Amino acid sequence: MAKRINRRNFIQSAGAVTAAGVIGMPGLALGAGKKVVVVGGGTGGATAAKYLKRADPAIEVTLIEPNKTYYTCYLSNVYVIGGGKGIESIAHSYDGLAKHGVKVVHDYVTGIDAAAKKVTTKGGATIEYDRCIVSPGIDFKWESTPGYDEAASGTIAHAWKAGPQTAMLRKQLEEMKDGGTFLLAPPPNPFRCPPGPYERASQVAAYFKKHKPKSKVLILDPKGKFSKFGLFKQAWGKLYGFKEGSDEGMIVWRGTPKGSDDNKIVKVDVAGKSIETGFGSEKGDVLNIIPAQKAGKIAFAAGLTKGDWCPVNLRTFESTIHKDIYVIGDSAAAKGLPKSGYAANSEAKVAAAAVAASLNGKDAPVPAYVNTCYSIAGPGYGFSVAAVYRLKEDGSKVQKVSGGLTPSDASKSTLASEETYAHSWYKNITSDIFG
Amino acid sequence: MVIKTIAGALLVAGLAFGISNAALADKKMAPKTLMGASAQALSDTCAGCHGTDGASGGPGTPTIGGLSKAYFVELMKGFKSGDIPGTIMGRIAKGYSDEEIEKIASHFSGLKFVPAKQAFDAAKAKKGAKTHEKYCEKCHSDGGTNTEDDTGRLAGQWTHYLQSTMADFISGKRDMTRKMKKRVMKLHKKGGDAAFDELMNYYASQQ
Ligand SMILES: Cc1cc2nc3c(=O)[nH]c(=O)nc-3n(C[C@H](O)[C@H](O)[C@H](O)COP(=O)(O)OP(=O)(O)OC[C@H]3O[C@@H](n4cnc5c(N)ncnc54)[C@H](O)[C@@H]3O)c2cc1C
Numbered sequence: 001m002a003k004r005i006n007r008r009n010f011i012q013s014a015g016a017v018t019a020a021g022v023i024g025m026p027g028l029a030l031g032a033g034k035k036v037v038v039v040g041g042g043t044g045g046a047t048a049a050k051y052l053k054r055a056d057p058a059i060e061v062t063l064i065e066p067n068k069t070y071y072t073c074y075l076s077n078v079y080v081i082g083g084g085k086g087i088e089s090i091a092h093s094y095d096g097l098a099k100h101g102v103k104v105v106h107d108y109v110t111g112i113d114a115a116a117k118k119v120t121t122k123g124g125a126t127i128e129y130d131r132c133i134v135s136p137g138i139d140f141k142w143e144s145t146p147g148y149d150e151a152a153s154g155t156i157a158h159a160w161k162a163g164p165q166t167a168m169l170r171k172q173l174e175e176m177k178d179g180g181t182f183l184l185a186p187p188p189n190p191f192r193c194p195p196g197p198y199e200r201a202s203q204v205a206a207y208f209k210k211h212k213p214k215s216k217v218l219i220l221d222p223k224g225k226f227s228k229f230g231l232f233k234q235a236w237g238k239l240y241g242f243k244e245g246s247d248e249g250m251i252v253w254r255g256t257p258k259g260s261d262d263n264k265i266v267k268v269d270v271a272g273k274s275i276e277t278g279f280g281s282e283k284g285d286v287l288n289i290i291p292a293q294k295a296g297k298i299a300f301a302a303g304l305t306k307g308d309w310c311p312v313n314l315r316t317f318e319s320t321i322h323k324d325i326y327v328i329g330d331s332a333a334a335k336g337l338p339k340s341g342y343a344a345n346s347e348a349k350v351a352a353a354a355v356a357a358s359l360n361g362k363d364a365p366v367p368a369y370v371n372t373c374y375s376i377a378g379p380g381y382g383f384s385v386a387a388v389y390r391l392k393e394d395g396s397k398v399q400k401v402s403g404g405l406t407p408s409d410a411s412k413s414t415l416a417s418e419e420t421y422a423h424s425w426y427k428n429i430t431s432d433i434f435g
Numbered sequence: 436m437v438i439k440t441i442a443g444a445l446l447v448a449g450l451a452f453g454i455s456n457a458a459l460a461d462k463k464m465a466p467k468t469l470m471g472a473s474a475q476a477l478s479d480t481c482a483g484c485h486g487t488d489g490a491s492g493g494p495g496t497p498t499i500g501g502l503s504k505a506y507f508v509e510l511m512k513g514f515k516s517g518d519i520p521g522t523i524m525g526r527i528a529k530g531y532s533d534e535e536i537e538k539i540a541s542h543f544s545g546l547k548f549v550p551a552k553q554a555f556d557a558a559k560a561k562k563g564a565k566t567h568e569k570y571c572e573k574c575h576s577d578g579g580t581n582t583e584d585d586t587g588r589l590a591g592q593w594t595h596y597l598q599s600t601m602a603d604f605i606s607g608k609r610d611m612t613r614k615m616k617k618r619v620m621k622l623h624k625k626g627g628d629a630a631f632d633e634l635m636n637y638y639a640s641q642q
Contacts, residue, residue, distance in 0.1 A: 367469070418522050424495040431487065
């Protein structure tokens, strides 16, 4: 798809160069380069690839992703872990993206050379780019869970990257005897999907209530509170006999006040299925340990990180470290936005519009962002947090301008409706990303 | 090898071009944030819930691509003020200025309405068609497909949403126009929930 260079393109591009105060970029000055490489075909990457094509079909988009099937983390708690529907219920292929004209390459990116503008892969390929969008999701900080590491995740699930991990956790719950304990260790902040661990606890409890009513869900939390705190506690009280500060109900939550190390992991005994915390030791029948998190591996390899995450210009998601590389999704330090699928989808659209604009010699457009996270606490019981955001004028933060939680006095029919809308959200966002 | 300055320069350049226009915003709503996002950028943020180009895959969230502009504006302003009840749109609509709502409404009204693919009972749909003709067609013309009346789209909308909307109308949580109220209440008295169930099947049958 070679792009013809006419006078108009040439002037546009030249204009961009002066506007940005950049000199000596022959590729751009000739108006020739319109190659974008997207690293990672998850929520952020797949959305960006599709929306780049929507913005400008002349852009050559190559998406590099090792897996042929993407399993969504979202709704994995509900459909697979609680609902037993199997991981096909959360599976998506890349056929839809190919139809939009995205070139999908199944390979793993091992390096990004920001100076030479080249991506190298495990399969031995070198691919040049004019702009690169990076959305590799998260990596675990295994040092946060002594005794529990990548090898141990073969028997004790984190299930914080969906797929075989999710299936394994469901299988272990099915094999557990009635009267057993599901021991859940959520991560410290910040992590992907802040309400996720608590939706998982709810969904496991929903499964127990129906099939193994003498069983328990014990949460050892290194935090003193969590996302949708009030709504979850209310739902647990109504559905699973939860009483804060007591061991009575089916769900027991033990938090950690500031300054204490009560429920922080000191050591995991994988063979003995127990967790030692600052307070004591707890044994479980099925364990689920979610380590602390950081940006995906490639972000570190490419020198895109500062601390655990990747600093970006919040208007465009261009890295503030390397020019022409954009970082979106969980890996980005998107100040003001949570690490969620909706946010990754929203960031991807902002980045795609910014990349298309810059390749066509235009200024970065004004961004708009939205986030929503639905949680399903049990059958007929859904609630949400939603927000609309804008960029602060000084570019320092993505500022919430409206939104909030489902009210705590929501009627039964509202909660049931929100459950239906949560399923709609899944249907619509996955087709927006992969369809 | 740090090229920080270039990204910084881009940001400064963008700001210097004066795209920021807080005057556009409802003043207290959006203090000191960048305004002036395009209709496309604003509308693309809705896709996660309403589907790409506002064509919802269901089973609950309504399709919004292809509604009339005037009615779209009325809906958004209704959600914003609280006059129209909803589970979540009130929280969302408050994030947009009236000017932005106009922009978004223009955008979606220019798109195609894609009828929902959903199950229905053919026998009930047949009865519903007759009820529609008698009670609703006057304002929701062409079998509820016509959006030019600025009355919303009934044919091909997701049943779950039409049902919750009807429930809000009948319970008084949402106001109806005086004339629609007369018809709806008459039908409710005469045919009860069954009549509305048949209507819903009729709207669902139009794919
Ligand atoms: C249990 C659970 C429930 C959740 N529920 C919700 C929810 O209800 N709503 C919501 O909005 N969010 C939810 N989330 C969060 C959501 O899944 C993430 O925030 C989102 O997927 C982030 O998108 P991403 O593109 O950053 O990463 P991902 O979607 O993880 O995609 C990263 C992709 O990059 C690929 N990759 C990584 N490294 C490389 C490399 N070197 N080369 C090539 N490819 C690479 C990976 O294979 C992967 O496909 C949930 C998360 C969990 C764990």
